[in-house]
Amino acid sequence: MERTFLAIKPDGVQRALVGEIIRRLETKGFTLVGLKLVNVSRELAEQHYGVHKERPFFPSLVDFITSGPVVAMVWEGDGVIASARKIIGATNPLNAEPGTIRGDFGINVGRNLIHGSDAPETATYEIGLWFKDEELVSWQPTITPWLH
Ligand code: ABT
Numbered sequence: 001m002e003r004t005f006l007a008i009k010p011d012g013v014q015r016a017l018v019g020e021i022i023r024r025l026e027t028k029g030f031t032l033v034g035l036k037l038v039n040v041s042r043e044l045a046e047q048h049y050g051v052h053k054e055r056p057f058f059p060s061l062v063d064f065i066t067s068g069p070v071v072a073m074v075w076e077g078d079g080v081i082a083s084a085r086k087i088i089g090a091t092n093p094l095n096a097e098p099g100t101i102r103g104d105f106g107i108n109v110g111r112n113l114i115h116g117s118d119a120p121e122t123a124t125y126e127i128g129l130w131f132k133d134e135e136l137v138s139w140q141p142t143i144t145p146w147l148h
């Protein structure tokens with residue numbers, strides 16, 4: 001079953017959007033298999049955003065993601081990687097459609113509330129970077145199995 005890594009960034013936590021964001025993924029029908037609140041080290045931030053190392057915004061990106069607690073999550077379900085990206089919306093919240101998380105709650109590209117893996121390879125890399133195997137819980141909803 002497909003899995004993706006999602007992280008509610010420090011701005012999402014500070015704006016009290018944790019419940020709202022989790023609700024949107026839960027009610028869509030995806031299954032939460034990993035969840036923790038993390039104070040992100042610079043080392044973890046630099047590994048997570050390694051692909052952006054040469055970009056001018058890299059230092060401020062690392063400063064931001066290490067500035068406060070982050071809610072790290074792994075979600076499971078058919079097509080969850082692409083679907084979560086749709087639910088999240090465009091990188092720049094000003095371009096994100098209403099109805100998406102960024103479209104409904106954000107205006108600043110440097111404060112875009114939530115991260116979502118962008119492809120199967122990045123999902124595998126990011127899940128392994130943020131979670132130990134024993135922190136992930138495999139389970140099957142039995143009440144609404146048709147959702148999954
Ligand atoms: P993430 O889910 O955080 O990876 O965002 P997304 O995949 O939608 O967009 P990318 B391109 O990966 O952006 C990573 C972070 O860099 C910030 N950013 C990006 C800027 O601040 N300025 C820019 O010009 C670009 C392209 C936005 C993302 N995170 N934050 N916060």
Ligand code: MG
Nearest residue numbers: 115116117118
């Ligand atoms: Mg990205």
